Structure formats: structure tokens, C-alpha cells
Amino acid sequence: MRKPLIAGNWKMFKSLDEVGTFADDFIPGVSDIKDTDILICPPYVYIQALAQACEGSPVMVGAQNVFWEDQGAYTAEISAPMLKSIGADYAILGHSERRQFFSETDETVNKRLFASLKADLVPIVCVGETLGQRESGKTFEVIGSQIRQGLKGLSTEMSATLVIAYEPVWAIGTGKTATPEIAQEVHAYIRKVITDLFGSQIAQGMRILYGGSVKGENIDALMAKDDIDGALVGGASLEAASFERILRFKG
Numbered sequence: 289m290r291k292p293l294i295a296g297n298w299k300m301f302k303s304l305d306e307v308g309t310f311a312d313d314f315i316p317g318v319s320d321i322k323d324t325d326i327l328i329c330p331p332y333v334y335i336q337a338l339a340q341a342c343e344g345s346p347v348m349v350g351a352q353n354v355f356w357e358d359q360g361a362y363t364a365e366i367s368a369p370m371l372k373s374i375g376a377d378y379a380i381l382g383h384s385e386r387r388q389f390f391s392e393t394d395e396t397v398n399k400r401l402f403a404s405l406k407a408d409l410v411p412i413v414c415v416g417e418t419l420g421q422r423e424s425g426k427t428f429e430v431i432g433s434q435i436r437q438g439l440k441g442l443s444t445e446m447s448a449t450l451v452i453a454y455e456p457v458w459a460i461g462t463g464k465t466a467t468p469e470i471a472q473e474v475h476a477y478i479r480k481v482i483t484d485l486f487g488s489q490i491a492q493g494m495r496i497l498y499g500g501s502v503k504g505e506n507i508d509a510l511m512a513k514d515d516i517d518g519a520l521v522g523g524a525s526l527e528a529a530s531f532e533r534i535l536r537f538k539g
């Protein structure tokens with residue numbers, strides 16, 4: 289069985305003081321949660337402090353990106369071994385905001401994927417179609433291509449820890465969630481692509497998260513679907529009570 293993973297993506301929000309307040313409010317309240325993996329991906333600069341605050345709790349910490357070289361003259365970049373050394377266990381790769389605003393492509397996602405795995409960071413590879421692509425009937429084509437290109441060269445063995453996040457671009461930060469039926473249809477398709485690439489054992493074990501305006505009001509219906517194994521949560525992960533509600537989904 290797949291253990292659900294609920295991941296918070298804090299994007300570029302919070303001051304250091306606010307991170308401390310969140311940790312004080314949030315961590316004691318979720319320490320009894322054992323059957324769902326809990327992850328928070330804050331801005332790079334707070335990873336170490338948050339990881340220290342989460343020590344001994346079930347809450348894990350991850351990064352929102354990684355650079356693909358381990359070290360070198362790459363001003364302002366942050367490598368996977370650096371992130372691992374300050375307490376990160378996961379890395380979000382290819383988020384649509386990176387693709388849209390920072391020229392991220394499937395090729396760069398692929399390089400970051402190998403760097404993450406080498407440093408023992410669990411990659412969360414994000415895929416998703418735009419509204420225009422959905423309306424022109426290209427959803428499966430786009431998602432299939434993002435997965436095949438993004439995971440190119442990955443061996444079956446290396447794919448074992450990988451997490452995929454389906455985030456329809458039209459649902460991110462817009463308040464428009466994909467219906468559970470729409471999400472399930474794409475998740476089932478993603479699992480089929482993974483089956484083609486790595487076989488059914490890997491595909492059946494792989495966690496596929498949904499992301500895009502997830503909140504307390506819609507998480508239960510989403511998690512009730514067979515192929516939805518968790519969520520990547522933006523806005524609703526910024527406040528302790530609303531994130532905890534999502535973690536306590538029923539479904």
C-alpha cells in the first residue's frame with residue numbers, strides 16, 4: 289500500500305519569526321500523525337531552522353528546487369548535497385512557477401532529478417497542463433511528454449523513491465481545484481505511463497500527489513480517489529490550522 293504524503297510548498301512566503309511561530313503552533317499538534325508522511329518545503333533560507341525545529345517530530349523538510357552540479361562557480365545556486373547537509377529530505381522539481389517564470393524545462397528537470405537522487409533527496413517531479421492545453425484536448429499528451437522527458441534515463445531501481453505531483457497550471461493559486469474525477473483521470477494516466485516505463489510493481493508503489501488549490505474543504509474527496517496518494521499544498525500550508533486540517537483528511 290502507498291503511504292500518503294502531504295507536502296506544503298511555502299513558495300516565497302514568511303519571515304524567520306513567522307517560521308518559528310508556525311513551528312511552535314504546528315509541530316505539537318501533528319505529532320500523533322503516523323500513517324501519513326508530512327513534509328514542508330520552505331524557502332531555502334529557512335530549511336535548517338525548520339529542520340531543527342522538526343527534529344524528533346514526524347514532520348520532514350524539503351527544498352523547492354536544487355541545482356544539478358554538486359559545487360562550483362555557479363553564483364547563487366544551491367546544490368543537492370548542500371540541502372541534504374542542512375536537513376532536507378525531499379526536493380520539489382519542475383514546479384510550474386519554475387517552468388513559467390524561470391525557464392525550467394523537462395531537460396533541466398531531468399538534470400535536477402539525477403542530482404537529487406545522487407544526494408539521497410526524494411524528488412517530487414511536478415507535471416501539469418495549462419488551461420489552453422486542456423481546452424485543446426492535449427492534457428494527456430503534455431503530461432506524458434513531461435514525464436517521459438523529465439525522467440529520461442532513469443533506471444527502474446532509481447525510480448523507486450520518486451514522487452510525481454500532478455498540478456494543473458489552471459488550478460494553482462486560482463481557487464479552482466480540479467474535480468476529484470478530473471484529477472483521478474489524470475493520476476490513472478500517470479500511473480499507466482509509469483507502468484510503461486518501469487513496470488507495474490514500481491507504478492503501484494509510486495505516490496502521485498495532486499496539487500492546485502487544495503484546502504480543508506476539498507481534501508477528503510480528493511483523497512478518496514484510488515490513484516490520489518497525497519497533495520502538494522501551497523496557500524493552505526502557510527497556516528498551521530489549515531495545514532493540519534488537510535493532514536487529517538478522511539478518505
Ligand code: PGA
Pocket residue numbers: 297455459460461462463499500501502520521522523524
Ligand atoms: P496552491 O499551490 O495550493 O496555492 O494552489 C499549489 C502549488 O503550487 O504547489
